[in-house]
Amino acid sequence: MSTHSTRLAARFMVAPSVLVLFIWMIVPLAMTAYFSFRLYRLLSPDRTGWVGFNNYVWFFNSPDFWLALTNTLLLVGGVLVITVVLGILIALLIDQPVKGQGVLRILVIAPFFVMPPVAASIWENLFMHPQNGLFAALARGLGGQPILFLEQHPLPSVIGIVAWEWLPFATLIFVTALQSLSSEQLEAAEMDGAGALSRFRYIILPHMTRAVTVVILIQTIFLLGIFGEIFTTTQGGPGSASTTLPYMIFKQAIVAKDIGRAAAGGIIAVILANIVAYFLMRGIGRHLDA
Amino acid sequence: MGKIQLTKVRKSFGEVDVIPGIDLTIEDGEFVVFVGPSGCGKSTLLRLIAGLEDTTSGVIDIDGKDATNLPPAKRGLAMVFQSYALYPHMTVRKNIAFPLKMAGMDQAEQDKRVARAASVLNLSSYLDRRPGQLSGGQRQRVAIGRAIVREPAAFLFDEPLSNLDAALRVGMRQEISELHQTLKTTMVYVTHDQVEAMTMADKIVVLNAGRIEQVGSPLTLYHEPRNKFVAGFIGSPRMNFIDGAEAAKHGAHTIGIRPEHITVGDGPWEGVVGLSEHLGSDSFIKVEVPGLGTLNVRGPGELGVHHGDRVKLAPAGKIHRFDAEGLAI
Ligand SMILES: Nc1ncnc2c1ncn2[C@@H]1O[C@H](COP(=O)(O)OP(=O)(O)OP(=O)(O)O)[C@@H](O)[C@H]1O
Ligand SMILES: [Mg+2]
Numbered sequence: 254m255s256t257h258s259t260r261l262a263a264r265f266m267v268a269p270s271v272l273v274l275f276i277w278m279i280v281p282l283a284m285t286a287y288f289s290f291r292l293y294r295l296l297s298p299d300r301t302g303w304v305g306f307n308n309y310v311w312f313f314n315s316p317d318f319w320l321a322l323t324n325t326l327l328l329v330g331g332v333l334v335i336t337v338v339l340g341i342l343i344a345l346l347i348d349q350p351v352k353g354q355g356v357l358r359i360l361v362i363a364p365f366f367v368m369p370p371v372a373a374s375i376w377e378n379l380f381m382h383p384q385n386g387l388f389a390a391l392a393r394g395l396g397g398q399p400i401l402f403l404e405q406h407p408l409p410s411v412i413g414i415v416a417w418e419w420l421p422f423a424t425l426i427f428v429t430a431l432q433s434l435s436s437e438q439l440e441a442a443e444m445d446g447a448g449a450l451s452r453f454r455y456i457i458l459p460h461m462t463r464a465v466t467v468v469i470l471i472q473t474i475f476l477l478g479i480f481g482e483i484f485t486t487t488q489g490g491p492g493s494a495s496t497t498l499p500y501m502i503f504k505q506a507i508v509a510k511d512i513g514r515a516a517a518g519g520i521i522a523v524i525l526a527n528i529v530a531y532f533l534m535r536g537i538g539r540h541l542d543a
Numbered sequence: 544m545g546k547i548q549l550t551k552v553r554k555s556f557g558e559v560d561v562i563p564g565i566d567l568t569i570e571d572g573e574f575v576v577f578v579g580p581s582g583c584g585k586s587t588l589l590r591l592i593a594g595l596e597d598t599t600s601g602v603i604d605i606d607g608k609d610a611t612n613l614p615p616a617k618r619g620l621a622m623v624f625q626s627y628a629l630y631p632h633m634t635v636r637k638n639i640a641f642p643l644k645m646a647g648m649d650q651a652e653q654d655k656r657v658a659r660a661a662s663v664l665n666l667s668s669y670l671d672r673r674p675g676q677l678s679g680g681q682r683q684r685v686a687i688g689r690a691i692v693r694e695p696a697a698f699l700f701d702e703p704l705s706n707l708d709a710a711l712r713v714g715m716r717q718e719i720s721e722l723h724q725t726l727k728t729t730m731v732y733v734t735h736d737q738v739e740a741m742t743m744a745d746k747i748v749v750l751n752a753g754r755i756e757q758v759g760s761p762l763t764l765y766h767e768p769r770n771k772f773v774a775g776f777i778g779s780p781r782m783n784f785i786d787g788a789e790a791a792k793h794g795a796h797t798i799g800i801r802p803e804h805i806t807v808g809d810g811p812w813e814g815v816v817g818l819s820e821h822l823g824s825d826s827f828i829k830v831e832v833p834g835l836g837t838l839n840v841r842g843p844g845e846l847g848v849h850h851g852d853r854v855k856l857a858p859a860g861k862i863h864r865f866d867a868e869g870l871a872i
Contacts, residue, residue, distance in 0.1 A: 440595050441628035445642035445689070446616040455641070459632040 282523070288516035295510035308517035317493045317501060322525070325497040328412055329476040329529075333469055335416040340423030340468070341461065345453075347424075348431045358428070365421035373485035376414045377403065407487045407495035414482050419475075423468045430464035431457070466540040470533060477526050498522050545606065545620075545697035545729030546571045547592060552601035554587055554753075561587050562753040564601070569697075569731060569746075574723050576740040577733045578776070579750035585733045588750070589699050592731065593622050606696060616645075621690035622699040625706065627682045629674040629689075635661075636670040639688045646693070660688040663722070680711045687722070697729035704739065712736075716743060737777060741765075749773050766861070771869035774799050780827055780839040782863070789835060795864035795872055802827070802841035803860070807848060810857025814838070819849050830854060 292304045312318050347357055364372065380387050381402035389399035402410040434457065442452045480499045483489055489496035489504065496504075502522065506515035547569040554562040562584050569575050577585045590596045592603060594615035603611045610618050621642075629638050639660055643653045661667045664684040674682055683703060690698055700719075704712045720743050723730050734740055740747050741761045749756040749764065749772070756776075757769040768774035774782050782799045790798045807828075814832035826846040830838050840856065848854055864872040 435626065435628065437624045437626050437628035438630065440615075441622070441624060441689075442630070442641070443595070444593060444615045444620070444622050445693075446645035447641075448616075451645060455633075456630060459630075462632075 285516045285519045285523075288512055289520050291513050291516075293512040293516075295512065304513065308514045309521070311514055312517055312521060317496060320493055321496045321498045321501045324408055324495060325477065325499075325525070327408060328415065328479060328497055329473055331409075331412040332416045332419060332476050333472060335412070336419045336423040336472065337465055337468060339416075339420055340427050341465075343420070343424045344427035344431055345457075348428055362421040362425055364418055365425075367418065369418065369481035370485045372418050373414055373482040376410075376417070377486045381410060403487050404491060407491065411479075411482055411487060411495055414486065415476065415479055418482075419472055423472070426464050426468050427461060430461045434460045462540045466537045469537060473529060473533060474526075477522070477529065498525065545569075545695075546604075547697060547729065547731070548602075548604040549592070550602040550604070552588075552591060552603060553599045554584075554591055554596065555599050560753065562591070565753075565755055567748065567755065567758070569729060572727050572729055574720075574730045574732065574743055574745045575748060576744035576746070577731070577748050577750055578735060578737060578740045579756075580776070581735060583750045584753040585735075585750055586701055587753075589622075589701055589731060589733050593620055593699050594618050595622075619696040620699055621693050621695035621697075622701070623683075623686045623690050623703045625702045627674075627686040627706075629682060629685055631674050634671050634673055635666060635677070635685050635688075638674065638685055639666075639692055642689060642693045656692045657688075660692045663691070663725075664688050664718075679707050680715060683707065683715060684718075687719070691722070691726065695728065697731060700730065700732040702733055702735070704734075705736075712739075719743065737779060741777070747777075749776060751776075767871070768799075768863065769871055771797065771799065771865050774863055774865075774871070780841060783838045784865075785835050787834075790864075793862060793864055796867040797865040797869070799863035799865065800838075800858050801860065802839040804858060804862075805838065805840045806857050806859045807840060807842050807846060807854050808857070810855045812838070812856040813853065814856070816848055816850055816852045816854060821846075828854075830856060832856070 289308055290303055290305065292302050292307075293300050343361060347354070347361055351357065367375070378385065381389075383389050383399045383401055386399070388402070392399045400406070438456055438460075439452060442456050447455060478499050479497065480503060483495060483497060483500050484503070487495040489500045498518065499522065502515050502518035505511050505518055549565055549567045551564050551566060552562065553560070553564045565588065577588060579585050587596060591598055594610070594613060594617075598611055601611070602609060605618055605620070630641065633641065636657055639657045640653045643656060648656075657670070658667070661670055664687060666681070666684055666688060669677060669681060669685075674685065677685065683706075686703070703719075704715050707715060716739055719730075719732075723743075732739075732743060744761055746758060747761055747764055748758050751772050757764060757773045759767075761777075764773055764777045768777060771784065775784070778801055780802045782801050783805070785798050785800070786796070790796060812832050812835060814830040814835075817829040817831055817837065818827075819829075820827040822844065824844050826842045826844060826848070828840050828842065828846070828848055830840055832838055838856065842848070866872055
């Protein structure tokens with residue numbers, strides 16, 4: 254159907270939107286790049302002049318930077334593992350025909366509608382709080398000491414909160430994938446002697462690879478920029494224990510009021526995102542093709 | 544060995560009795576076809592035998608052993624689905640080998656069996672393709688291949704040819720018949736295509752609303768239908784049924800005459816031709832006869848009769864007689 258002339262016409266038609274999208278992307282990126290090479294401190298009078306790579310060098314020399322980089326990757330990776338594994342398990346469960354399936358599904362996706370700072374506050378004050386939290390009450394009930402989640406395990410706590418928020422999204426995608434699996438395939442496998450585990454391993458899981466890929470790609474995009482949950486709960490601390498790259502940029506821009514350094518951090522974050530995207534597409538991108 | 548015996552098998556979905564109670568024996572090595580109108584419970588009955596549905600009550604024996612509560616895998620049966628139900632992410636080879644792998648068979652034996660099945664079914668050159676890269680007929684053969692490698696006690700087919708075009712259907716029909724002659728394994732085959740039923744079956748089971756109307760060889764059903772339903776269901780075009788005075792002459796409530804048992808030319812009945820279809824080998828005409836209704840007539844190909852002609856008809860063959868309940872007299 255794609256004759257030469259229709260392809261040409263198609264190119265003409267998409268050209269304006271491609272152009273707009275390109276400008277939309279390139280202007281902020283170019284401005285960030287521009288500021289990243291400038292001295293631009295809001296709190297000091299000298300805010301002019303080129304400084305070369307000084308802003309970048311500051312980042313690379315800062316001990317916090319490598320910690321923030323590791324934290325960012327740990328956060329993304331940890332949330333992905335939890336949401337994919339639990340998401341598949343929950344999807345398998347709520348795909349079973351049970352009474353009140355509709356209500357059950359709404360309950361499962363509900364956390365997705367809670368705004369990040371609200372979710373983080375709920376977890377901080379109602380669950381993880383060392384005096385009033387549910388976990389502390391449980392620990393005391395079992396005769397133990399309350400765990401100081403945000404003080405002693407700040408990053409795992411943040412990972413837990415973010416995973417709780419994103420679990421519904423993963424579950425939702427996995428449920429729709431499960432529903433598109435023909436029941437005859439499962440019945441055929443059953444007749445072929447596959448038990449429940451084999452059916453999961455050989456029929457259900459391969460059927461879901463594309464859904465898993467989509468979940469990983471979409472979540473990675475959003476998780477690389479997680480900020481609100483950290484700001485609400487740990488503020489990147491204690492010390493810098495739960496500081497991520499976006500949080501470090503925030504500290505430079507808003508706390509230290511150094512726009513130049515923040516811009517350099519922004520460019521580093523963009524490069525990091527592209528590296529991650531490159532490896533993701535190489536690793537699992539082929540599952541997106543039919 | 545594949546003798547299957549159903550005793551008072553009943554199945555209901557909630558309130559609805561889909562199968563109110565069936566007794567049926569399928570002998571070892573037999574080719575049994577279930578036919579019946581849509582929704583009469585053919586698939587349900589097959590799935591009960593397969594173990595994909597639980598019986599509400601009754602007993603299913605396979606090879607003399609009670610299999611009523613056995614899971615599908617333990618019954619030693621293989622099923623071919625209407626949609627083929629191939630595993631899309633596996634190659635043809637892996638699809639066919641899947642039941643063997645699940646049975647924990649060693650790799651060499653698996654390869655041997657897959658190769659043998661592939662050569663029987665002409666699939667050898669497609670073994671490394673995926674189901675998505677095959678034609679409908681080839682997919683059908685893969686599904687059959689996956690069934691035969693297990694060397695099951697019996698094969699269950701649920702309308703396996705209904706997704707194929709007419710020419711391919713004839714070819715596959717013959718292939719399945721030949722397969723049955725080679726393997727001599729029991730086959731239970733569901734269809735609503737009566738040509739398939741007549742040509743393939745050793746024994747046809749006619750179902751209606753979950754009940755067995757008649758069990759018998761194809762020709763028994765054709766020549767001696769037990770009631771009006773079977774008489775009308777077997778045979779194409781449909782048997783003509785005539786009530787009233789004409790039936791009373793034969794001492795019956797209703798009489799039935801097959802279209803091929805009416806001759807055009809001279810005779811006691813006269814009417815106007817409505818529809819006429821000329822197939823070359825045969826001619827099908829519908830004749831409006833006052834007092835009798837519309838009669839289907841099957842004549843020779845060179846029958847030169849057209850819409851609007853007046854023709855005379857005569858019964859020339861067996862007249863089936865039915866009482867008020869529709870049972871054959
Ligand atoms: N899971 C189910 N729940 C409720 N009713 C069902 C279920 N499966 C089948 N039925 C009903 O049982 C009856 C028999 O269905 P079945 O699929 O056996 O028909 P069939 O003879 O195979 O028809 P077809 O020729 O159209 O495939 C139908 O009336 C159907 O609506
Ligand atoms: Mg059916």
